[in-house]
Amino acid sequence: MIGQPKLTGTNGSNEYQHVSCGIQDKNGNILFGTTGEGVYKYDGKLFTQFTVKDGLKSNYVWSILKGKSGEIWFGTSKGICRFDGQNIIPVTINFMIRPLLNNNYYYTDWSTKNTVWSIMQDKTGKICFGTGDGVYCYNGLNFTRFLNNDNVINKDSLQLKVVSDILEDSNGNIWFASGMPPGNEGFCRYDGTKIESFKPKSEGWI
Numbered sequence: 001m002i003g004q005p006k007l008t009g010t011n012g013s014n015e016y017q018h019v020s021c022g023i024q025d026k027n028g029n030i031l032f033g034t035t036g037e038g039v040y041k042y043d044g045k046l047f048t049q050f051t052v053k054d055g056l057k058s059n060y061v062w063s064i065l066k067g068k069s070g071e072i073w074f075g076t077s078k079g080i081c082r083f084d085g086q087n088i089i090p091v092t093i094n095f096m097i098r099p100l101l102n103n104n105y106y107y108t109d110w111s112t113k114n115t116v117w118s119i120m121q122d123k124t125g126k127i128c129f130g131t132g133d134g135v136y137c138y139n140g141l142n143f144t145r146f147l148n149n150d151n152v153i154n155k156d157s158l159q160l161k162v163v164s165d166i167l168e169d170s171n172g173n174i175w176f177a178s179g180m181p182p183g184n185e186g187f188c189r190y191d192g193t194k195i196e197s198f199k200p201k202s203e204g205w206i
């Protein structure tokens with residue numbers, strides 16, 4: 001019996017590091033994001049590893065999205081990367097649209113304000129990135145900060161920091177799950193006009 005391929009730690013990984021996300025690309029390869037080992041691609045026979053040496057901003061990869069055009073987006077602890085199947089390209093959010101943070105005690109080396117915890121592409125093709133300092137949207141040309149839109153009614157002054165999951169439901173509502181500090185805003189729903197928070201049993205860590 002032929003043995004199965006085995007992942008081998010290469011960057012001094014430990015028991016606290018793990019596979020955090022995965023997706024299948026347009027060619028059938030499986031891509032796994034890890035917390036410390038970068039990205040592994042499995043083609044059905046062999047694993048290929050991608051790390052900062054190959055263009056990743058960080059070896060801590062928390063989220064992966066396959067875009068509608070077939071490109072792969074990686075969310076790392078140091079920002080966003082795009083993979084075209086051959087090259088990993090860093091993508092930068094303009095610092096001019098990012099908030100000035102005076103209180104940084106929430107953040108650590110692996111949970112930074114630039115960490116991209118979640119990625120979602122909506123029905124229009126716009127991609128939303130849930131980061132440590134808010135949600136940013138990319139229309140293919142430019143980034144905007146979700147809550148900087150004057151058309152969004154935000155009566156509860158929600159911040160959408162550390163959004164671990166983003167989902168668009170069948171009715172077009174966008175749901176954000178806000179978990180670790182400085183999030184703790186529970187389930188947040190945007191219905192196209194207003195955003196509001198729900199905390200089942202007063203639990204803000206979702």
